[in-house]
Amino acid sequence: KQEVTQIPAALSVPEGENLVLNCSFTDSAIYNLQWFRQDPGKGLTSLLLIQSSQREQTSGRLNASLDKSSGRSTLYIAASQPGDSATYLCAVTGANSKLTFGKGITLSVRP
Amino acid sequence: NAGVTQTPKFRILKIGQSMTLQCTQDMNHNYMYWYRQDPGMGLKLIYYSVGAGITDKGEVPNGYNVSRSTTEDFPLRLELAAPSQTSVYFCASHKPGTYQETQYFGPGTRLLVL
Numbered sequence: 001k002q003e004v005t006q007i008p009a010a011l012s013v014p015e016g017e018n019l020v021l022n023c024s025f026t027d028s029a030i031y032n033l034q035w036f037r038q039d040p041g042k043g044l045t046s047l048l049l050i051q052s053s054q055r056e057q058t059s060g061r062l063n064a065s066l067d068k069s070s071g072r073s074t075l076y077i078a079a080s081q082p083g084d085s086a087t088y089l090c091a092v093t094g095a096n097s098k099l100t101f102g103k104g105i106t107l108s109v110r111p
Numbered sequence: 112n113a114g115v116t117q118t119p120k121f122r123i124l125k126i127g128q129s130m131t132l133q134c135t136q137d138m139n140h141n142y143m144y145w146y147r148q149d150p151g152m153g154l155k156l157i158y159y160s161v162g163a164g165i166t167d168k169g170e171v172p173n174g175y176n177v178s179r180s181t182t183e184d185f186p187l188r189l190e191l192a193a194p195s196q197t198s199v200y201f202c203a204s205h206k207p208g209t210y211q212e213t214q215y216f217g218p219g220t221r222l223l224v225l
Contacts, residue, residue, distance in 0.1 A: 004153070042218065043216045043217060044154075045216075046213040049213050089153060091153075096142070096161060096167075097205050097207055098159060099144075099154070099203075101153030101155075
């Protein structure tokens with residue numbers, strides 16, 4: 001059974017800091033890995049998707065990497081801003097496009 | 112496109128009552144999913160469907176039922192509501208074979224069972 005782990009559960013950083021969010025998964029037989037953002041009381045927004053054959057994806061200040069063989073992914077956020085405060089969820093895609101989610105990392109960026 | 116819509120946004124149920132959570136997508140996606148999210152937890156898959164007339168159980172199906180009579184709609188039925196079903200419910204849809212392969216999520220239905 002696939003398990004996705006995100007540690008720590010919460011993180012607080014000062015504005016402007018570069019930061020890395022970590023995600024690990026137990027079964028390397030995945031189709032892709034996604035990072036989602038969730039604002040309080042809202043739904044999920046897909047930030048980055050990395051296909052199993054890819055190593056990384058970039059979008060603006062965000063960069064996500066994937067090491068499928070070791071079961072790890074990182075989300076790098078450059079020059080963090082208060083608007084980046086949210087919960088970041090990592091999810092891997094298995095058979096029938098079913099997603100297995102981690103519990104998320106709640107990020108707070110202090111002005 | 113409206114994307115994925117869910118109704119209601121919030122509902123309070125008494126123990127033993129039943130209700131249907133509605134989900135509709137207008138993107139002609141074959142695959143649809145129901146997840147629940149408990150506080151401080153990730154999302155867990157309840158049921159999914161790969162097309163009209165086809166449904167299957169996910170990780171936590173007990174206490175729920177689904178149907179898929181059309182491509183657009185994927186309602187989730189709660190029979191005999193229990194406090195353990197207090198959660199936020201998200202519906203999602205997906206079209207396999209597209210480049211991005213991402214799932215699109217609705218805004219969620221917050222359910223409180225008392």
